[in-house]
Amino acid sequence: MTPARKKRLGLILLMVAGVAVGVGFALKSLDQNIMFFFTPSEVVSGKAPANKLFRMGGMVVAGSVHRPGDGLTVHFDLTDNEQNVTVQFAGILPDLFREGQGIIANGKLGESGEFVAEEVLAKHDETYMPPELAGMHSETEQPQ
Amino acid sequence: MFLWFHKLGSPPHFYRIAGKWLPWLNWAFMILLLAGLYGGLILAPPDYQQGESYRIIFIHVPAAWMSLFIYVVMAVCGAVIIVWRMKLAEVVLISSAPIGASFTFLALITGSLWGKPMWGTYWVWDARLTSELILLFLYLGVIGLHNAIEDRRTAARAVAILALVGVVNIPIIHYSVEWWHSLHQGPTVTKFDKPSIHWSMLLPLLLMALAFQVYYVLALFHRCRAELLRRERNSKWVEEL
Numbered sequence: 001m002t003p004a005r006k007k008r009l010g011l012i013l014l015m016v017a018g019v020a021v022g023v024g025f026a027l028k029s030l031d032q033n034i035m036f037f038f039t040p041s042e043v044v045s046g047k048a049p050a051n052k053l054f055r056m057g058g059m060v061v062a063g064s065v066h067r068p069g070d071g072l073t074v075h076f077d078l079t080d081n082e083q084n085v086t087v088q089f090a091g092i093l094p095d096l097f098r099e100g101q102g103i104i105a106n107g108k109l110g111e112s113g114e115f116v117a118e119e120v121l122a123k124h125d126e127t128y129m130p131p132e133l134a135g136m137h138s139e140t141e142q143p144q
Numbered sequence: 145m146f147l148w149f150h151k152l153g154s155p156p157h158f159y160r161i162a163g164k165w166l167p168w169l170n171w172a173f174m175i176l177l178l179a180g181l182y183g184g185l186i187l188a189p190p191d192y193q194q195g196e197s198y199r200i201i202f203i204h205v206p207a208a209w210m211s212l213f214i215y216v217v218m219a220v221c222g223a224v225i226i227v228w229r230m231k232l233a234e235v236v237l238i239s240s241a242p243i244g245a246s247f248t249f250l251a252l253i254t255g256s257l258w259g260k261p262m263w264g265t266y267w268v269w270d271a272r273l274t275s276e277l278i279l280l281f282l283y284l285g286v287i288g289l290h291n292a293i294e295d296r297r298t299a300a301r302a303v304a305i306l307a308l309v310g311v312v313n314i315p316i317i318h319y320s321v322e323w324w325h326s327l328h329q330g331p332t333v334t335k336f337d338k339p340s341i342h343w344s345m346l347l348p349l350l351l352m353a354l355a356f357q358v359y360y361v362l363a364l365f366h367r368c369r370a371e372l373l374r375r376e377r378n379s380k381w382v383e384e385l
Binding site for chain 2: 005008009011012015016019020023027031034035036037038039057093094095096104119120121122123124125126127128129130131132
């Protein structure tokens with residue numbers, strides 16, 4: 001390689017490295033804003049904003065889904081296997097909503113510590129398999 | 145090997161070789177596409193949770209892979225342009241951009257259509273979706289910048305810089321689902337672990353990925369040949385055609 005080419009190669013490597021470091025720092029400082037949701041543990045330890053909409057993600061605790069009163073409002077517990085937070089939601093749940101499923105709820109904390117959701121999204125995990133195999137394979141993959 | 149590579153870099157030689165490859169690529173693409181679609185839409189079983197609607201992955205995932213792959217090709221061409229001033233790299237870079245933009249658009253649209261029934265929303269601003277949207281803007285930026293500069297060689301050097309700077313986004317897209325909490329699920333196939341997808345679904349997925357890859361080369365050769373003719377219209381080898 002001629003010296004001129006070596007110099008140009010060095011320059012572009014420097015440029016890409018510089019941009020990467022810059023973007024890295026920017027993303028690092030934006031970390032909490034890029035996080036799409038808080039986990040129940042973070043919510044319990046008070047990291048989530050009060051009186052503001054935020055999203056909480058976790059797994060629906062098996063056996064926790066119930067509909068008291070009018071049957072429109074649904075209550076369920078979300079867990080990250082460390083802490084549980086009760087969610088209440090009045091609206092249409094997505095197809096993939098079920099017990100043990102990872103979901104993300106958008107809303108804010110109510111006065112008694114429960115999470116009042118305005119929107120519930122299902123978070124699909126990365127496992128794909130035919131229905132016949134699902135029984136044999138269950139509980140090995142943990143959706144976040 | 146080096147000599148072969150050097151020869152391929154000359155426009156008339158590339159024009160001829162690419163022309164010879166075109167019919168073969170056509171056939172390979174057709175066969176792979178039909179096999180992949182048949183395997184994916186008819187042979188593969190429905191998913192245990194999503195039922196039939198998971199089948200969008202046979203388009204969505206290969207398109208998303210291609211959107212990343214083509215950008216990396218463009219960035220490598222960018223480096224070759226800056227360091228070696230190779231003409232063919234300029235042609236490959238600018239011919240790749242519209243193909244990559246189309247794949248990115250396809251990935252975004254198919255994902256959005258799948259998101260509505262599965263997640264419950266067409267779009268959310270999570271890390272994966274946002275970084276993929278930025279990738280689309282990078283592609284459009286490359287196309288726009290190239291069109292904005294009259295002189296082709298200057299334009300090529302400008303887009304080379306843009307392509308190189310934008311390559312920082314590629315690992316961000318790939319790792320976005322691991323670095324941050326996101327609505328988008330983690331990687332199924334592209335990880336150092338057993339793919340968490342049944343082989344009867346994985347096989348057509350890989351066939352489709354291969355078909356898209358061949359389509360890229362096919363479309364690239366077509367575009368490159370046209371671009372070469374445009375650039376070299378006054379040269380002797382074009383007049384001799």
